[in-house]
Amino acid sequence: MNETDLNKKENIQVVTRFAPSPTGFLHIGGVRTALFAWLFARQNEGEFILRIEDTDKSREVEGSIEHIKKSLSWLGLDWDYGPEKPHDEWGSALQSDRLDVYKKYAKILLDKGLAYPDPYTAEEVQEFREKAQAEKRPFLMREHRPETFDEWDGTKPLRFKTPTIKRFEWTDAVRGSLSAGEDALDDFIIIKADGFPTYNFAHIVDDEEMAVTHVMRGEEFVSSTPKFLSLYEALEIPVPILVTLPPIMGPDGKKKLSKRDGAKDLLHYNEDGYLPAAMVNFLALIGWNPGGEDEIFSLDKLIEIFSLDKIQKSGGAFNEEKLRWMNKEYLSKQSDEFLVEYISDVWVAGASNRPDNAQLAKLAPVMLERVHNKVEIKEAIESGEYDWVFKSPEYETDLLKWKKDTSAEASLPRLEKVLPLIETADYLTVDTIKSAIWDYAEEEGRGEVLWPLRVALSGSERSPDPFTLAYVLGADEVVARVRSAIDKLS
């Protein structure tokens, strides 16, 4: 290879695609595939295509395309060509718009004598299948190839006539050298009776037309790769680089994550308060990792460090615990403004027990320290954990008893001492409140002073510290609550 060739090789325009069928929402598994393909394209300053494989009208679900687009956009994955962005040369990225293209390629096979109309009815095919099973041998349609057939008029399915039955060996960017024998080869349908192509045919035609260089997909396609290879040969088109991604397994690690087994719509995670950056980071680390001990990567960083050779071969379980942790990591880096907005979303607008904006701003960092997502915030609110914000606490007098004391009454003189301190304190920040009380607390014993004060303000066994409570509540309310506690004990 001379220098020119080398340069040419390096200058190859990388093109990847994500090609979902519009049969519903996208879940973690599908999106991870999209993420890897996108990362690779962006890293190589190539193109990323969103191709919609809508060749099965019966399975199509209304609104899926919009939903898929929303899901990718949420994560920050953009596409250069998609269902609404056709390409100047190859046209639409929606397969149902491309029927003529598939016919053109079918014609090539027909002309070569490498395709034939299937003469059998579905029932007859089923009989063949059952007979083969009864005889305990593999069912192969190519054994029923008709010797002669009419010209294809488009009313019957068109089958690929596998030219040579042989063993195929190929290289997968992740799995390395793979091979499969003759059993993996058969005459498969390329155009259905309704005129739509099958996946097996359409994706090969489109990848060629769209100049896709790297095909990234799940391992479910490995076993049909010999069929694809056979088609590439028949069509005389080059095989793109095949990249088999490991499956994402369900939480039990046994089965591939699927809608059937409860895989959630990606956008549910948005509603539940997961940050797109956290989700991207989490997804990137299932089935891939850069090798070091860092685990927190921004999208830009991922573009920089992503590499095909670090993709795992075996499947990885979807661990929601780790996602929660990841989300908290990202939450802790957000601005106060963001967090106020974040929490504000959870409280139903206009509800009576909703803190005002000033209170929310004070509350945000305190609440976020205790939760991983919006679901947990909602739970905390509903369980009354933040009732102290808007109503005077109700509690048993005995709760005012510090654990080292014998009775709650021991707290009385301490609260009486605290009252003037907290009354005249500066409510500018948590620290200014703290400094008004701290010396006394040190002198008397921290728990002795702070526990009853905290209970007086929150009425609860668990809560943020008393200084924070006071800061959120404000001087008037604090004084009233401490007085109320003193009354209880008197």
Next chain:
RNA sequence: GGUCCCAUCGUCUAAUGGUUAGGACGCCAGGUUUUCAUCCUGGAAAUCGGAGUUCGAUUCUCCGUGGGAUCACCA
């Protein structure tokens, strides 16, 4: 069942012939200004089994075992 693939703590993974097999999540314990939480420190926790190659296998080979994928006019 045929074909193909995979195999390190419970989970995500690092280390590829030589390490006390490392990190993270989760779990447990201790500590940090009172409780909760945060934070810090520590701990328990893995190379599926058996042969072979080798001075030495987590790493290479083979055989088992286990798991997965696929065998559609679905993608």
